[in-house]
Amino acid sequence: MTIQKQLYTLEEFVQFALLPENSEREFELINGRIVEKLPGTTRNSELALMISFEVRLFCREHNIPCHTSGAAGAYQVGIHVLVPDFAYKRTSMSNDYPDPVAPEWAVEVISQPDKVGDIRAKKMLYLQAGILYWELYPEDRSVDAYAPGQPMRTYRADDLVDLGDLIPGFTLALKDIFEP
Numbered sequence: 001m002t003i004q005k006q007l008y009t010l011e012e013f014v015q016f017a018l019l020p021e022n023s024e025r026e027f028e029l030i031n032g033r034i035v036e037k038l039p040g041t042t043r044n045s046e047l048a049l050m051i052s053f054e055v056r057l058f059c060r061e062h063n064i065p066c067h068t069s070g071a072a073g074a075y076q077v078g079i080h081v082l083v084p085d086f087a088y089k090r091t092s093m094s095n096d097y098p099d100p101v102a103p104e105w106a107v108e109v110i111s112q113p114d115k116v117g118d119i120r121a122k123k124m125l126y127l128q129a130g131i132l133y134w135e136l137y138p139e140d141r142s143v144d145a146y147a148p149g150q151p152m153r154t155y156r157a158d159d160l161v162d163l164g165d166l167i168p169g170f171t172l173a174l175k176d177i178f179e180p
Contacts, residue, residue: 007032010079017074017081018097026072029081030121037071037083044109045071047138048086050177051107055088058170065090066167074098075106077129082122085109085136088167105132105166132166141178 008016013029016022026037052068059066069087076098087103094100106126108119119135123146126133133146141157155161157178162171 008034010076010081013081014097026074026083027081028074028083028118028122029079030118030125031080035118040071040085040109040111044085044111044138047109047136047177048107051086051172052088054172054176055167055170059167062169064167067091067093069093069099069103075102076100077102077125077131080125082106082125102129102131105134105163107134107136109136109138111138132163136177138178141174143174 008029009032010029013027013034016034017027028035028037048070052070055068056066058064067089069084071083071085073087073093074081074083074097075087081098084103084106086107086109088105089101089103091101108122110119123133123135127146127148130148132148135144135146137143143155143161145153145155145161147153155174157174160171160173
């Protein structure tokens, strides 16, 4: 849901998002527009947490730096602020709002209230920043993966996904994410 029509700077957005009346709400700054991120379903939240669980477990077992966040983690991506459903990066998380270091991998769990235009805009911002971006579709049990400089690839629930150099040796069995 777009909040207004005027365009905001990053500084103006941060002032708006940190107002006391907005403390229980999540906002994104996409191409100068403030967009409220609506609450998702518990199932969608679970899917993002399942990815985080698998990643963190692997990283711990292999002594790989690993920091993940969920739908309450806001990141500065250039002059934009994005709140992915799941994010991964090797550097520490920040206490600053938004985190000034963008994630290396972001996942959006796509649901009915998501606007196609907002999702498309976010995808472009992630890709322009060189971030691996996934759109996870719970109803289809599929993932559209967008790696910078590569064609989009669709994975199904029975696929095994290799993240290459992002997390060396890590593979994600999507059936483990989509399990009922």
